[in-house]
Ligand code: URA
């Protein structure tokens with residue numbers, strides 16, 4: 001993993017980053033994936049949502065959170081009163097990691113090395129969008145943004161200062177709701193955390 005840093009463009013803008021990220025070879029994940037899935041949304045969004053990595057459908061469509069997890073996220077954002085037009089959505093890792101099992105591709109968790117390799121893209125997006133509230137979706141995003149000691153299960157739904165007037169709010173990953181034994185309960189907890197995020201923005 002040589003890291004994404006050397007693939008960053010000299011021009012610092014979201015369009016320039018997105019274009020440069022298409023050619024990133026900062027870790028091995030670019031080899032088997034279809035394409036880089038860069039962040040999308042409003043450039044001056046008040047909310048930034050950070051997931052783990054693109055899933056199967058995101059890999060094919062080239063956009064974040066357009067599959068099953070995205071539908072859960074869309075519903076919860078609406079219920080929490082966060083306009084999807086007011087958000088920028090991205091992932092800690094920009095390429096889909098999977099094992100090619102038959103015709104379905106099975107999602108695999110990115111390693112710490114891959115998370116670190118990809119972090120320059122996420123850091124650049126954070127600098128440019130500079131949201132009031134960054135919603136950290138699950139352990140991988142938490143690792144990338146809050147470090148190895150942060151525990152989502154202990155600190156979810158709690159505003160954590162990022163800079164003066166800006167916060168992180170961590171919660172579970174929407175995919176975890178789809179796998180939960182009690183989906184309704186998992187969803188209710190997720191919605192409660194997003195409601196905290198909505199109220200945290202001034
Ligand atoms: N899960 C994620 O973490 N990100 C996506 O874009 C889709 C599913």
Ligand code: SF4
Pocket residue numbers: 003004021024025026027028029030036093094095114117118119121
């Ligand atoms: Fe580059 Fe990130 Fe893709 Fe690795 S996962 S090749 S660091 S964009």
